Amino acid sequence: MDAVDVSEHYEVTAAEETPSLLSIIIDTNPRAWAALDDRLPLSKAVANILVFVNAHLAFSNANQGLLTYLMFGLIADTEARQFLIAPTHDTIDFRAACFCHGSVVDTGFVCSICLSIFCEIPQNAECLTCGTQLALGKYGSKPAVVARRKKKRVKRVTNGGSGRDETASATGTPRP
Numbered sequence: 162m163d164a165v166d167v168s169e170h171y172e173v174t175a176a177e178e179t180p181s182l183l184s185i186i187i188d189t190n191p192r193a194w195a196a197l198d199d200r201l202p203l204s205k206a207v208a209n210i211l212v213f214v215n216a217h218l219a220f221s222n223a224n225q226g227l228l229t230y231l232m233f234g235l236i237a238d239t240e241a242r243q244f245l246i247a248p249t250h251d252t253i254d255f256r257a258a259c260f261c262h263g264s265v266v267d268t269g270f271v272c273s274i275c276l277s278i279f280c281e282i283p284q285n286a287e288c289l290t291c292g293t294q295l296a297l298g299k300y301g302s303k304p305a306v307v308a309r310r311k312k313k314r315v316k317r318v319t320n321g322g323s324g325r326d327e328t329a330s331a332t333g334t335p336r337p
Contacts, residue, residue, distance in 0.1 A: 260289055270295065
C-alpha cells in the first residue's frame with residue numbers, strides 16, 4: 162500500500178464533514194472520484210471533485226430532463242430540491258470496505274482517529290492510514306470463567322439423632 166500524507170487525509174475528512182455540520186450542500190461529479198485512483202495528491206483530487214457538477218448525468222438518463230438536473234445542481238436551494246427528481250446513484254456501493262485489502266466487510270476494526278476500516282488487526286495493531294496505535298482492550302483473550310460456589314450442606318442432628326442431612330422439604334418424596 163502506498164504511503165498516504167496524513168495531513169491531506171485529515172483535510173479531506175474535514176472537507177467532507179464541515180459542510181454537513183453547517184447544512185451546506187456540495188454537488189460533486191462522480192467522474193471526479195476517479196482522480197483518487199490516479200494517485201494524484203488528495204488535495205488536488207478534492208479540488209477536481211468540488212469544481213464539477215452533476216449535470217453530465219442528464220445525458221445518461223434519457224427519461225429525466227436536462228433542465229431538472231441543471232436546476233438541481235446549480236439553482237435550487239434545499240427546500241426546492243424536494244420537488245425535483247434527484248440524480249440516482251445506482252453505481253455507488255455504500256458497503257464498508259477494508260483499507261488493507263479493499264474487500265467488502267460485514268464486521269471489521271475501525272480506527273477511532275481517522276475512521277479507517279480493517280478486516281483484520283493490522284500488524285503491530287497500528288492503523289495503516291494515520292499510524293495510531295489501535296486500542297484493542299482485551300480483544301482476543303479468552304474469557305475468564307469463574308466456577309460457581311457450591312452450597313455447603315449442613316448436617317443437623319434431630320431429636321432422633323439419625324444424623325442424616327436435612328432437605329429443604331418437610332415432607333417426603335411423593336410416590337407414583
